[in-house]
Structure formats: C-alpha cells, structure tokens
Amino acid sequence: xxxxxxxxxxxxxxxxxxxxxxxxxxxxxxxxxxxxxxxxxxxxxxxxxxxxxxxxxxxxxxxxxxxxxxxxxxxxxxxxxxxxxxxxxxxxxxxxxxxxxxxxxxxxxxxxxxxxxxxxxxxxxxxxxxxxxxxxxxxxxxxxxxxxxxxxxxxxxxxxxxxxxxxxxxxx
Amino acid sequence: xxxxxxxxxxxxxxxxxxxxxxxxxxxxxxxxxxxxxxxxxxxxxxxxxxxxxxxxxxxxxxxx
Numbered sequence: 001x002x003x004x005x006x007x008x009x010x011x012x013x014x015x016x017x018x019x020x021x022x023x024x025x026x027x028x029x030x031x032x033x034x035x036x037x038x039x040x041x042x043x044x045x046x047x048x049x050x051x052x053x054x055x056x057x058x059x060x061x062x063x064x065x066x067x068x069x070x071x072x073x074x075x076x077x078x079x080x081x082x083x084x085x086x087x088x089x090x091x092x093x094x095x096x097x098x099x100x101x102x103x104x105x106x107x108x109x110x111x112x113x114x115x116x117x118x119x120x121x122x123x124x125x126x127x128x129x130x131x132x133x134x135x136x137x138x139x140x141x142x143x144x145x146x147x148x149x150x151x152x153x154x155x156x157x158x159x160x161x162x163x164x165x166x167x168x169x170x171x172x
Numbered sequence: 173x174x175x176x177x178x179x180x181x182x183x184x185x186x187x188x189x190x191x192x193x194x195x196x197x198x199x200x201x202x203x204x205x206x207x208x209x210x211x212x213x214x215x216x217x218x219x220x221x222x223x224x225x226x227x228x229x230x231x232x233x234x235x236x
Contacts, residue, residue: 028189029182029213037213138186165188170211 011126011133013061015095016042017105018121019054025121025138031168038123038136038170046125047132047172053123054105058097059155064124064135066090066167090137090162099146099154109158113144122160130172137167173197175206175221182217193220200227 018025018041030037042048043055066087074081100106112118117140124135143159178196182189204227208214 025186027184027186027213029185029216032216033211033213035211163186165190166186168216 011128013124013126014046015056015058015061016046016048016053016123016125017056017108018052019104019108020052021108021111022118023052023120025119025166026136028166028168031121031136031138031166032170033168034134034170034172038134041121041123041136042125042132042134046127047130048125054108056095056097056105056109057100057103058095060096061124062093062095064091064093089164090167092142092159092161094143094157094159096155096157099148099156106156109141110144110156112141113158116140116142119163133169133171135167135169137162139163175199175202175218178221179208179214179217182220183213189217189220193217194224196221198225200225203227
C-alpha cells in the first residue's frame with residue numbers, strides 16, 4: 001500500500017463519506033486514487049469535488065490507520081518461539097458528534113447502523129491549504145447511540161468498523 | 173496471463189490487492205514494459221505487479 005508522499009507541516013482533519021443510501025464503495029485499488037475517485041467523496045472545502053460525498057459533522061477525528069499484531073509460532077524442542085509482525089484490521093473509529101436530528105449525514109449513519117450490512121467508503125482528509133492527504137477506507141457502521149443528557153447538548157456516538165484490507169492513501 | 177487481465181483483476185477486487193498481485197502469474201518482462209497513467213487504479217495495480225514481478229534483463233552472452 002502506497003504511503004502518502006506529501007508532508008503537511010500542520011493540517012486540519014475532516015471526515016467524509018459517500019452520500020448515497022446504498023453506495024457502491026470504491027474498490028481497494030481505487031481507494032489509493034485521488035482523481036475522480038476519492039476526490040468525489042471529499043468536498044470542495046478539503047480540495048475535492050464532493051460530487052458523491054458529504055461531510056460528517058464530527059467533534060474530532062479519532063485515531064485512524066492500521067493496527068499491528070503479532071503471530072507467534074513455537075516449534076517443539078526449540079529454545080525460542082518466533083514472532084512475525086502482521087497487519088491486523090484497520091482501526092475501528094468511535095466518533096462523537098453533536099446530535100442533529102435533521103442532519104443528512106448523521107441520519108444516514110443511523111440508518112447504516114440499523115442495517116449493519118451497508119458498505120460505504122469513508123475518507124479522512126488532512127488539509128493544509130491547497131494540499132490534501134486522504135486516508136480512504138471502506139467500512140460499516142456498527143453502533144449508534146444518542147446521549148440526550150439534560151446538562152449538555154445532545155450527542156451521538158457511532159463506531160465505524162473498517163473492512164479488512166480495504167484502505168488506501170492518496171493526495172492532491 | 174496478460175498484464176492487462178491481471179490489472180483488471182486487481183482493480184476490481186475488494187480483497188487484499190497485495191496478496192492478489194502476488195499470486196497472479198504474469199510475465200515479468202511484459203510487466204516491466206507496461207505503463208499506466210499516474211493517479212489511476214491501473215497505476216496502483218501495475219505498481220504492485222512490478223513489486224512482485226521484478227524484471228532483470230538477461231545479460232548479453234559472447235561466444236569465446
């Protein structure tokens with residue numbers, strides 16, 4: 001998987017997703033292609049076109065990327081075991097957003113969570129001026145909760161579980 | 173398998189494109205000569221094929 005080939009001294013991150021109710025997620029190879037692929041999901045505010053995407057109004061973009069794991073092997077009679085680093089599934093993203101019952105993106109997320117089988121392409125766009133580095137992945141929404149505590153604004157929390165191997169980096 | 177067929181398979185898969193590219197039987201010389209437009213899925217696929225099918229041109233032999 002290609003690593004981003006841009007270095008951003010400072011950036012603002014935003015989260016985007018395909019806008020269709022039943023989208024066709026990008027194939028794995030296309031997740032690494034900015035032009036006409038990832039750019040269509042990212043809005044103009046993050047240097048994309050936004051033709052097929054919508055911004056998710058999250059409070060903060062959580063950690064994203066790949067987890068590491070280790071496969072351990074032992075041979076009978078051998079003094080030491082062997083540990084092989086492997087790539088586990090991409091990190092699940094638990095996200096908090098201010099709950100707005102009329103926000104199109106949040107309603108779509110709630111619908112996806114109710115379904116549980118909708119694959120959708122999500123993009124984390126890191127923007128510095130005219131330069132964008134995008135981390136795109138396919139995932140399913142696996143949780144959606146609304147916290148309507150009276151002492152604060154209502155919030156919703158949802159978790160996006162990326163599909164294994166389906167992620168890619170691209171940039172403008 | 174032709175390089176164009178291999179690229180088509182890699183571009184269309186939702187699986188692990190690294191392992192798919194690693195297992196496709198292609199001619200390394202043909203891969204080395206293939207080109208694709210930058211920032212396209214085809215370029216991503218071709219890059220993986222080149223990674224797993226490195227080509228070394230044969231040395232010219234001289235008769236003694």
